[in-house]
Amino acid sequence: MACFSVVCNNGFLISQETLEARGGKTRSLARYRAFCSSFQFPSIGFYDCCKSQPRLFFNDKLSSLTNGKCVLRDYNCCKSQRGLACNNGIEPPRSGNTGDKQTYLGKRENGYVRWRKRFSLRLRPRLRLLSTRLKMVSIRSILSNISTFLRKNIRRVFLSTSISLALGAFCLFLKLSALPAPKVVPYSDLILSLQNGSVSRVLLEEGSRRIFYNMNFQSAENTETSHEESLAINVATKSGSDIVATDDVLKASQALDVSILSRFPRTRASKPEWQYSTRKIDHDEKFLLSLMRERGITYSSAPQSVVTSIRGTLITVISLWIPLIPLMWLLYRQLSAANSPARKRQPNAQMVGFDDVEGVDAAKVELMEIVSCLQGDVNYQKLGAKLPRGVLLVGPPGTGKTLLARAVAGEAGVPFFTVSASEFVELFVGRGAARIRDLFNVARKCAPSIIFIDELDAVGGKRGRSFNDERDQTLNQLLTEMDGFDSGMKVVVIAATNRPEALDPALCRPGRFSRKVLVGEPDAEGRKKILAVHLRGVPLDEDTHFICELVASLTPGFVGADLANIVNEAALLAARRGNEKVSMEDIMEAIERAKFGINDKQLRPSTLGKELEKLFPWIPSLVGRNDTRQNGLQGPLGYQTLS
Numbered sequence: 001m002a003c004f005s006v007v008c009n010n011g012f013l014i015s016q017e018t019l020e021a022r023g024g025k026t027r028s029l030a031r032y033r034a035f036c037s038s039f040q041f042p043s044i045g046f047y048d049c050c051k052s053q054p055r056l057f058f059n060d061k062l063s064s065l066t067n068g069k070c071v072l073r074d075y076n077c078c079k080s081q082r083g084l085a086c087n088n089g090i091e092p093p094r095s096g097n098t099g100d101k102q103t104y105l106g107k108r109e110n111g112y113v114r115w116r117k118r119f120s121l122r123l124r125p126r127l128r129l130l131s132t133r134l135k136m137v138s139i140r141s142i143l144s145n146i147s148t149f150l151r152k153n154i155r156r157v158f159l160s161t162s163i164s165l166a167l168g169a170f171c172l173f174l175k176l177s178a179l180p181a182p183k184v185v186p187y188s189d190l191i192l193s194l195q196n197g198s199v200s201r202v203l204l205e206e207g208s209r210r211i212f213y214n215m216n217f218q219s220a221e222n223t224e225t226s227h228e229e230s231l232a233i234n235v236a237t238k239s240g241s242d243i244v245a246t247d248d249v250l251k252a253s254q255a256l257d258v259s260i261l262s263r264f265p266r267t268r269a270s271k272p273e274w275q276y277s278t279r280k281i282d283h284d285e286k287f288l289l290s291l292m293r294e295r296g297i298t299y300s301s302a303p304q305s306v307v308t309s310i311r312g313t314l315i316t317v318i319s320l321w322i323p324l325i326p327l328m329w330l331l332y333r334q335l336s337a338a339n340s341p342a343r344k345r346q347p348n349a350q351m352v353g354f355d356d357v358e359g360v361d362a363a364k365v366e367l368m369e370i371v372s373c374l375q376g377d378v379n380y381q382k383l384g385a386k387l388p389r390g391v392l393l394v395g396p397p398g399t400g401k402t403l404l405a406r407a408v409a410g411e412a413g414v415p416f417f418t419v420s421a422s423e424f425v426e427l428f429v430g431r432g433a434a435r436i437r438d439l440f441n442v443a444r445k446c447a448p449s450i451i452f453i454d455e456l457d458a459v460g461g462k463r464g465r466s467f468n469d470e471r472d473q474t475l476n477q478l479l480t481e482m483d484g485f486d487s488g489m490k491v492v493v494i495a496a497t498n499r500p501e502a503l504d505p506a507l508c509r510p511g512r513f514s515r516k517v518l519v520g521e522p523d524a525e526g527r528k529k530i531l532a533v534h535l536r537g538v539p540l541d542e543d544t545h546f547i548c549e550l551v552a553s554l555t556p557g558f559v560g561a562d563l564a565n566i567v568n569e570a571a572l573l574a575a576r577r578g579n580e581k582v583s584m585e586d587i588m589e590a591i592e593r594a595k596f597g598i599n600d601k602q603l604r605p606s607t608l609g610k611e612l613e614k615l616f617p618w619i620p621s622l623v624g625r626n627d628t629r630q631n632g633l634q635g636p637l638g639y640q641t642l643s
């Protein structure tokens with residue numbers, strides 16, 4: 001008897017197993033494989049440590065043993081031949097319940113060592129795992145992934161790269177064009193400095209309120225001191241003293257607010273052309289000019305430098321565009337969605353055929369004729385006939401109009417473009433018309449082809465009834481496109497609507513939707529056939545024919561969608577009860593639900609029961625049998641609703 005352990009290559013013990021024979025080992029390995037794959041260890045290897053050559057049992061996808069993620073190891077063997085196992089690159093299992101030597105030693109370890117073992121970061125196995133993963137990564141696959149991504153998203157990549165480049169260039173320009181800025185000071189400082197006569201030059205910028213000025217002193221050290229001095233002088237002057245003594249100056253400078261002083265530059269790493277700048281006060285120009293003239297200060301005016309004005313313009317433009325970007329994005333999405341051509345359905349993708357549509361035989365015949373014409377089976381041109389340009393399927397909801405159109409596409413084997421008319425209703429005037437144009441252009445290119453417009457009344461309503469100009473334009477475009485086919489063009493437009501009376505008369509005139517096909521409610525025979533279609537893949541307790549007949553007789557006025565829903569509901573109820581097959585009880589309950597809703601319990605026994613009683617004489621006995629139930633929730637057949 002040998003004991004085997006499964007050890008992942010990160011050193012964790014997954015499980016261990018006692019195996020009796022080689023056959024048992026194989027079974028166990030299969031289990032391990034499932035176990036490992038559930039832990040996302042896709043491959044498992046088997047080492048027989050007693051042999052010099054490790055033996056690999058599977059995995060099919062495992063190319064080499066060294067890439068194996070998990071190793072099944074002969075535990076007993078490892079215990080006795082630890083050295084050999086380690087030479088083979090196999091780590092001993094970490095678990096304590098294996099009873100191996102390590103665990104035994106572990107019991108004798110002091111608390112600190114045990115604590116360290118438990119809370120250690122297990123760096124070694126992690127690093128090993130990382131290196132294994134890195135080995136699996138190949139540069140070629142990364143490059144091919146990148147190239148595939150680039151090929152698929154070339155437009156997006158180009159757009160984002162150009163935006164990033166533009167932003168980068170803009171930032172670089174800002175950086176390069178940034179001049180050493182002058183110190184911004186209050187206007188009063190300028191006046192004080194002018195009164196002291198410490199200002200050497202003044203520049204008034206044209207077209208703005210900015211004033212630049214330089215002080216008399218040149219050296220960096222002097223700048224601060226002189227300014228403090230000048231301010232101190234002013235303070236002293238303000239206090240009424242005419243003699244400016246050094247002591248006064250010092251006192252005054254101490255009295256000066258530190259914050260005022262801190263406004264002035266302490267260092268002059270990069271010397272700006274103008275030391276100070278301030279903003280002009282309105283209606284004070286006269287005073288300023290007279291002061292400067294009085295003190296004999298050089299002053300001039302100059303326009304803004306070109307770089308500064310470009311910089312300013314760029315900053316303004318970008319800051320204006322930033323809030324507009326989301327709006328532009330929305331607009332772009334709208335326009336691009338509007339430009340996308342209708343979904344083109346390949347004939348093979350249509351799994352619906354005329355066999356799947358029942359109970360609407362007249363409509364089927366009409367449409368089958370068109371399919372034959374499109375396929376060229378009927379030579380209608382020989383007699384000078386033209387292919388109808390449009391077929392309008394009219395009928396109550398759920399009678400199978402859409403299904404019929406899909407069947408036409410499936411049978412005709414020509415490109416099929418399906419679109420819902422509401423997709424043409426656009427926010428922007430003219431977009432709906434453009435979409436119609438695109439759709440018909442694509443269909444013409446793929447001729448012979450079929451266009452199916454579902455819920456035509458969404459755009460085909462009578463014109464001039466509302467102020468919706470966009471909808472009228474869309475309809476006009478549809479009318480024009482339908483006129484625009486030349487007689488030889490094999491493009492057929494099939495449309496479906498529940499409200500033919502709401503359509504614009506121009507749409508229904510001959511030459512457009514000249515053929516109107518009524519897809520009405522199916523009769524009992526039709527319902528039976530529809531049920532047979534939907535019960536095709538459903539396992540039933542009873543005979544299908546019998547069920548179809550029974551359900552068809554119980555569901556007058558039901559359309560195809562209702563019948564499909566009954567079958568589906570019955571299957572769901574059977575699944576809820578845990579049954580393997582759908583029973584008559586499930587079907588009856590599904591009919592009840594369809595007729596009266598899930599919570600309408602009072603109506604059921606009186607109405608449906610009576611109907612059943614009339615149709616099938618043996619049913620009352622069932623009702624009687626189940627009437628013994630006290631809860632009052634039973635159906636006519638005695639089944640209980642699950643609601």
Ligand SMILES: Nc1ncnc2c1ncn2[C@@H]1O[C@H](COP(=O)(O)OP(=O)(O)OP(=O)(O)O)[C@@H](O)[C@H]1O
Nearest residue numbers: 356357358397398399400401402403530560561564
């Ligand atoms: N004649 C039919 N034969 C088989 N199944 C049908 C039939 N009529 C309807 N069904 C079932 O009902 C579902 C809905 O039908 P469909 O969408 O074609 O109805 P519709 O007439 O286009 O309804 P609406 O006018 O509301 O769009 C179909 O997917 C199909 O499962």
